[in-house]
Ligand SMILES: Nc1ncnc2c1ncn2[C@@H]1O[C@H](COP(=O)(O)OP(=O)(O)OP(=O)(O)O)[C@@H](O)[C@H]1O
């Protein structure tokens with residue numbers, strides 16, 4: 001039996017999520033190695049808030065989203081949705097619980113069925129859930145949802161290919177919110193759109209959040225979008241949650257050398273007082289063969305001896321501001337603090 005939690009303002013709670021994808025190799029197709037996609041990721045999403053996950057390509061953002069939705073099974077770890085242990089459910093119970101959580105995809109071109117009309121695409125989750133007894137109620141709901149996302153009702157019987165990227169993303173959003181879920185996982189929802197359209201879709205997501213009380217997990221590599229929309233931000237690197245803080249705190253006081261390097265890449269939001277630019281050097285190591293110690297140690301400009309040896313714990317540097325970095329470990333010895341070059345040893 002799952003353990004249920006009672007924390008009213010926390011709608012989604014993720015504890016110690018680990019995901020290793022087996023890599024099939026060899027004649028018999030047995031898993032010889034694993035992609036370490038997620039290593040001990042924990043976070044909470046409060047009701048009505050936006051929790052952003054940022055980091056470079058391949059750091060595990062989408063995998064986090066998929067594990068949370070149980071579209072892929074986590075190797076270990078626990079997910080609570082609305083106080084209920086989602087990772088302990090199966091079958092009809094899982095289907096019911098999962099109604100409370102929806103996904104908005106990056107690519108509005110491939111995520112909509114080209115053979116279905118706009119009305120049927122939006123109605124599909126409503127029909128599956130069997131929410132409405134009569135056709136009239138169901139159709140009325142579809143129209144209300146279309147209006148809510150700014151789609152003209154004359155589009156009802158058109159097909160996805162007749163629309164622009166922004167309009168298609170509105171259709172995807174309408175489908176996701178048709179039954180007013182608790183949580184929406186938005187995986188790069190505007191990355192595929194023209195910059196001019198991005199702001200409109202972001203504004204729509206924010207308006208829907210206010211009107212419907214939605215909570216978002218917002219996955220993005222675009223820090224300027226995240227700075228605008230997020231309440232809380234988690235920075236990921238090679239499957240690890242490196243830093244977690246409120247958006248205000250993270251952007252004004254980044255603590256992890258990786259976060260600092262990420263922010264430096266974006267001149268618009270970099271702190272002008274930072275003179276020594278800490279531009280990221282070297283490649284991200286392979287997640288099938290991650291470095292020993294801290295995942296960022298091979299690229300870190302502040303790498304110390306201990307960083308090659310041990311995975312850093314999560315230090316709560318200030319209330320609500322956590323950082324996985326040995327720099328914040330006050331118990332280190334002189335030898336452990338010894339500076340080493342942030343390149344391959
Ligand atoms: N089904 C899979 N099988 C094997 N490896 C996978 C699978 N899905 C993802 N991975 C690997 O897991 C790691 C994390 O991938 P993920 O898609 O979560 O990254 P991401 O942060 O979403 O990247 P992007 O910004 O490119 O979308 C990557 O190394 C990726 O290659």
Ligand SMILES: [Mg+2]
Nearest residue numbers: 061062063187
């Ligand atoms: Mg992704």
